[in-house]
Amino acid sequence: MSASRRVRLTLGLAASVLAAWSLACAVHRATSGPAQPAPTAVVQTTQTPSALLGQLQGLWVGHTARNESARWEWVIRGNTISTKTSEGDYYKGTLRPNDRTSPVQVDIQLTDCSDTSLNGQTVRGIVKIEGERVAFCILEPGAGGYPTAFDSSAGMLIIGEKK
Numbered sequence: 001m002s003a004s005r006r007v008r009l010t011l012g013l014a015a016s017v018l019a020a021w022s023l024a025c026a027v028h029r030a031t032s033g034p035a036q037p038a039p040t041a042v043v044q045t046t047q048t049p050s051a052l053l054g055q056l057q058g059l060w061v062g063h064t065a066r067n068e069s070a071r072w073e074w075v076i077r078g079n080t081i082s083t084k085t086s087e088g089d090y091y092k093g094t095l096r097p098n099d100r101t102s103p104v105q106v107d108i109q110l111t112d113c114s115d116t117s118l119n120g121q122t123v124r125g126i127v128k129i130e131g132e133r134v135a136f137c138i139l140e141p142g143a144g145g146y147p148t149a150f151d152s153s154a155g156m157l158i159i160g161e162k163k
Contacts, residue, residue: 050097052104053079055129062134062160065152072158081108089114093123103128105146106136125155132162 056076064070071086076095083091092112098105103126110118124146125138136158137147147154 050099052097052099052127052129053095056095056097056127056134059163060134060160061163062158065157065159072160074160091118097127103150106138108138110141126150134160134162136160 053076057078059073059075061071061073063072069086072083073085074081074083079095081091081093081095090113091108091110093108093110096107096109098107106125106127108123108125110121110123113119118141121141123138123141124143125136126147127134127136128150135150137150137152137155138158139145139147139155150157
């Protein structure tokens with residue numbers, strides 16, 4: 001059998017299978033009631049660095065919205081964050097932003113803190129950058145969900161500038 005004839009037979013068979021499948025689907029839809037959403041395929045993707053994570057790199061200095069004398073300084077290098085407060089507290093961890101949400105959600109997995117009971121816990125929050133200014137609104141470690149607004153009533157609001 002020639003190669004061109006095999007190709008024609010294969011294409012014909014594929015068309016027949018597709019037509020039969022389409023007909024079976026149409027019959028199923030007609031007999032099974034309202035259309036059901038198609039199942040979503042799970043696709044493995046390679047994680048790319050967050051665009052926001054790139055903007056967050058460097059040294060930031062700020063304060064909480066409720067107490068401007070409570071100074072915060074944090075350094076972000078790669079996906080690690082190191083924070084010091086004017087009260088002498090420190091927090092270190094891994095920062096994971098989710099750029100697909102609005103506002104952008106962040107998880108900070110605490111790895112080394114002045115309060116050792118926080119080590120291993122996750123802080124959840126939201127973040128936004130406007131030029132050289134940043135705002136984080138975070139919840140207490142271990143709290144569920146994420147803040148929904150950049151407001152000190154929604155969580156601890158920390159405002160800072162890039163240095």
